Amino acid sequence: MTTPSTALITGASSGIGRALAQRFAAAGHALILVARREAALQELAQELRQRHNITVTVIAHDLSTTGAAAALMQDIEAAGLEVDILVNNAGLGFNGAFVDSELPQIQAMLQVDMIALTELCHLALQGMKRRGHGRILNVASVAAFLPCPQFAVYAACKAYVLSLSESLRHELRGANISVTCLCPGATATEFHAVAGNEGTLIMRMMDSPEMVAEQAYRATLAGRGMIISGWINKPLPFFLQLLPRSWAMSLAGRAARRQVA
Template sequence: MAHRLATLVTGASSGIGAALAASFAREPSRVLVLVARRTAPMHALAEEFKNRFGTETQVIEADLEVPGAAAQLLAQIDQLGLTVDTLVNNAGFGLNGPLQDMTLARVSGMLQLNITALTELTHGVVPAMRARRSGRILNVASIAAFQPCPNFAAYGASKAYVLSFSEALAIELETSGITVTAVCPGSTSSGFHAVAGSDRSLVAKFMDSAETVAEQAYKALQNGDSVVVTGWVNKPLPMMSRLMPRTMLARITGKLMAK
């Protein structure tokens, strides 16, 4: 029996991931697959989506910080008789503070999640998308991707990877029927700053809602845009990063990111 098409959303238990899941739940043609470490919030979302939209939702518990978890996740989805037609790489987190004050294990876990798992999931779903000549990939980057970020050094670098990877892949796949979009949110009311330890930073005072970010990201994906910067406060930042000396930009960013 042929596999059914599915939309996979990682980091779907809260924040931007949950808001993105709500956007895709409105598409009745696909099964919605929600993935995160915490299953209770995702089951609540699945029930809500069933009642509101009639959406069929599968909930999978997975910790994508663990090496090999991405491949295991794709195998589980295959066993459910599903093939990923839309991939939403949202799972990720940041760490705020000087690099030497962080444990190496925590930094490595962040890079595994923000970079490696995202790349592995993308690599895993693209072949079937190419065969069908249809597919959508949405990668959640950050405005931190546009400049060096003292006090968020490794996180900013990981999101610079996501942005560069997405822009390059969009061109590689532009004749294949697959669209690739990188969404670059600024400070968002999503629990990110609490996890990162940056909830007292200056940048945390200017936050968009997760729903606003999701709405703009979903629209950009539907339009086939390769990059979207969400939030009116954040729109000028990519231009500033091109015009301002990098050292000066990094110093300003460091002050904004400081605890």
């Protein structure tokens, strides 16, 4: 695929999504930025237009509502835009026991982390297939490799994202459309404040969103299947295979538990 092409990035108002937008912009891609916080998106868009002389379209959208993906794609079509690269980055998680969690929080997580992501893949793929090219980057997590007590629904969502991405990649062989799944470890973003991770071991060592975005960008453009960002996280799937599953889950649960000061 020749640059510039248009990348749709969800969750671009902060963290990894914001860093991805900066990385794609530096390479000359036109951007469609999506999240709920319009002011943050507009500010980023203005900065990227000035710095990189690219076209940036902002669409403020809540992906936690039913039918959000279809409505977003309609807005994109109405603006006369096409999605060459889909970056499904928007996501959230909540730290806590499943039984004590609020059902609306769980529903929002399922909707954003899985349903909107799946629907956007399906909708964007129609145009990609017609045009004969495309790239998808789905953001999962190292939590995709293991059930994670305290993050039960989040880890299950991310396992789904990894599984879906790998299947789609296989189905699309020969179609000139690549599907890459990014699995970051703990990364210094607003995710942890939203999730309520303060005081957990997860926050002891975190990667920078810029490093994660750089590795993800390269993997996407190279058409790689899966990228685990951060050197310390890369051997994780290998080590997890060596441990009894119940031990590995206990370790994951301990890392997610808030420490008493």
